[in-house]
Amino acid sequence: xxxxxxxxxxxxxxxxxxxxxxxxDYTEITNIQRFAGSDEWRYPNExxxxxxxxxxxxxxxxxxxxxxxxxxxxxxxxxxxxxxEEKDSSALVVQYEDGVKVWPSKxxxxxxxxxxxxxxT
Numbered sequence: 869x870x871x872x873x874x875x876x877x878x879x880x881x882x883x884x885x886x887x888x889x890x891x892x893d894y895t896e897i898t899n900i901q902r903f904a905g906s907d908e909w910r911y912p913n914e915x916x917x918x919x920x921x922x923x924x925x926x927x928x929x930x931x932x933x934x935x936x937x938x939x940x941x942x943x944x945x946x947x948x949x950x951x952x953e954e955k956d957s958s959a960l961v962v963q964y965e966d967g968v969k970v971w972p973s974k975x976x977x978x979x980x981x982x983x984x985x986x987x988x989t
Contacts, residue, residue, distance in 0.1 A: 870988035871916060874898070874909065879930060879946035879981035888950050888959045888974035891982040898984060909984040911952040916985055917962040918969065920949075927964075935964040946981035 878886055878894045886894060891911070899907040925938040929947035937945065945964075953960035958971040961980065972980070 871985050872904075872906075872988050873920070873941070874903070874984040875941055877941075877945045877949065877981045877983040880942075880944055885946070885977045885980050886982070887977040887980060890977070891950050891980075894982065895984060906986055908986045908989075910986060911950060911982055912985045914951050914953050914960055914962070914969070917949050917951045917960075917983070918967070920983070921962065921964055921967045923967075929965065933965060936967065937964045941983075945983070946979065948980060949983040950980060 878891055882894065895909055898909045903909060921936050922938060923936050925936055927935050927937045927939055927941065928943040929935045930944050935947045947965055948961050948963050951960040951962065955971060957973055959974045961970050961972055963970065
């Protein structure tokens, strides 16, 4: 399936770190506003989020640290993304500085954001 990624993540758009629940609000607002003419923006799944990690593509996060995310996304991102994958009170996060997948509490917000995706229709 072909995907379209939002070029900015929730941190770049709001200038705030957000827990998993606040990122749901961000997603809902993005859809209400019909960003790029669509109301089908969503959290990526694990495979989709991890597919953006690429050691051949260097970028920088909001701190100026190196991350491995294609330059089409532009510098200054949060460097992570929440995913739709849930396990009890945790949700999967993909980190683009090292490709590590972690399961923080959905209430965690330090250095947390989401990069939205939608299916190409």
